[in-house]
Amino acid sequence: MRLHRISTVDQANAFLPSYMAKHNRRFAKAPFDPRDLHRPLAIHEDLEAELVWREQRTVTGALTLHYNKAMFILEPSPAAQAIARKKVDVCEYPDGRLEIQHEGTALPYRMFDKMRRVNQAAVVDNKHLDAALALAHAIQQVQPHHAKRNNNEPARTAQTAGVFKGPSPVPPGPKLDRRKLGDQRLERGPRLSNDELVARGLGEYVRQHTE
Numbered sequence: 001m002r003l004h005r006i007s008t009v010d011q012a013n014a015f016l017p018s019y020m021a022k023h024n025r026r027f028a029k030a031p032f033d034p035r036d037l038h039r040p041l042a043i044h045e046d047l048e049a050e051l052v053w054r055e056q057r058t059v060t061g062a063l064t065l066h067y068n069k070a071m072f073i074l075e076p077s078p079a080a081q082a083i084a085r086k087k088v089d090v091c092e093y094p095d096g097r098l099e100i101q102h103e104g105t106a107l108p109y110r111m112f113d114k115m116r117r118v119n120q121a122a123v124v125d126n127k128h129l130d131a132a133l134a135l136a137h138a139i140q141q142v143q144p145h146h147a148k149r150n151n152n153e154p155a156r157t158a159q160t161a162g163v164f165k166g167p168s169p170v171p172p173g174p175k176l177d178r179r180k181l182g183d184q185r186l187e188r189g190p191r192l193s194n195d196e197l198v199a200r201g202l203g204e205y206v207r208q209h210t211e
Contacts, residue, residue: 075108
């Protein structure tokens, strides 16, 4: 196509019929048996069960397992309790569905995402940590959360739905210089409240990255 100066999809589609005819004249060979020997799928053949990404994981005594930086909690049942400390198959389908199977049987589960954003309300209130958590939450609003997962599974970037669906892509925020941001703790002066510390730290961060 480069020799024919083809650089667009429309030009390539227009060139395809003549190229196929030329290619077949040069390389095509008559089959030994001209009959079409393709056959339909048998009743016992299941393509969906084959076109799946499978990995094995071991279920803990607490009926949990880890896959792709997330923890899956099996719903307690006699079937789940019977496979404690045994291996199961984590099956991830091209459409984004994820199943946990044992000997072909899907097990119900709940997922706990280890990479979720910091939720300050879920942390026990502590006057020593309150300002730091509030500042981290404020910085997260300015600089988007990095939600990248493992890249060794082929289905990650192509999925638009499913259990690992992430937020819409956003441009990376400015790089945070934590050393400059932490200089405020070394300054001597009057004791500040938590709200004053958060406002001061966020204001300094925004000033440094907007000048």
